[in-house]
Amino acid sequence: MNLISKKFDCIVVGGGPAGSTFADIASQNGLSVLVLEKDREIGVPVRCGEAVSDKGLRIFHDVEQEWINAMITRIRLVAPNETVIEFDLNEPGYILDRKIFDSALAQKAAENGAVIKTKAYVDGLIFDEDKVVGVTGTLLGDPFQITAKIIVGADGVESRVGRWAGLPTHVKLKDMESAIQETVTGIDVETHIFEFHLSRNWSPGGYLWVFPKGKRSANIGLAISGLYAKEGKSAYKYLQDFLSRKYPNGSTQTMIAGGVPVAKTVKKMVTDGLMLVGDAAHTVNPMTGGGIISGMRSGLLAAETAVSVIKSGQIPTKKYLQKYEKEWHKIGGKNHEKFYRIKESIFRFEDKDLNRIADGIANIPENKRSLLKLFSIAVAKKPSLLLDVARLFTGL
């Protein structure tokens, strides 16, 4: 098979936004890159609420209309007692069509010369002594082995590539959100609002979201913490409770399950011959569960390091690849850890705490509800904490 005969500088395992961004930047800068995607199609199945901020997206690309299902200008938070808090966003957000978006990112990488293969399942690594030098797997069922200078694990929440290389990338139960989402149609949707429900009743240790996909359909999903999932009621059952109560006349267009790693970024993002990006490196914002932009950012930073290491003729050992790890921590690491701490605190709030906070905020007239003011005025007990939360919701 010609896949094996060609030599590549980098092999990327996984064709999501993080993997494609790595491939795009690395090939733009002259590296030869092979992307191996295990599913038959890039971008399918979508495993995501599909929300991003305009600002985040623009770090990487001009926003193309065909990627967007809805433009969001307002947030609605619903407390356990149904108190509703609404406010305008400082910057718009979008609900993407991830199928089209992921495909477009892969296409950009391919335009720059990256080779992409689908139905390419990687099942192990090749080592030379302790150094990672290649991958083994099957392409459309036929076994292959292929070597490269750098292997990039962009294999999502499963993150097996890292573990094969000896990095502890499995997610602790308390840091895994068990998530479910239905795209529900035949319902009335406000197309400019991100709606969040915070309540132990609907989604203990997580939140429930209603994200518009159009005037008559929305992504309605929720995530529960692994700790609560342990109690025996699955995310699916929680969602059915919500849908039967709130949207009894809706129909399901799509149902997807998923795991969201709301963990600290893995301590070791690289080892000899290997780099990890995106969900595989736990780059998801642990407070919001948003991982598209942070995953792309990690792909970009990893690619920059890979380019400089390979172009300068260095052997891609851990020592040189660690530049990426340092860059990641410099740019997002501190915030990431802060978000992690907030997650740990806020998901311990009882419903009565959330009700008290929401009722306090509801008394402030909306025109005075600038986001920061809103939280700082309303919350007597933990203002600093909620300021951080407020910042999060504006940045997603």
Place this chain on the structure above:
Amino acid sequence: MIIIKQNKCDYCGCCVGVCPVNCIELKEADIEIIHDICIDCDLCVFVCPIDVLISENESNFQKV
């Protein structure tokens, strides 16, 4: 032993992500537990969003 209800699975990988011994193989629409490696910790059973995985004890219990 952990049992997989194959046609219920959405192949999302949540179970793979929490598995501390990396013993779950998930291809496109094909999931398998390597029982020789599995330590029966049941973490995958807990996090599965749609109750695809069940531990043997529980399934025995349901049979009763």
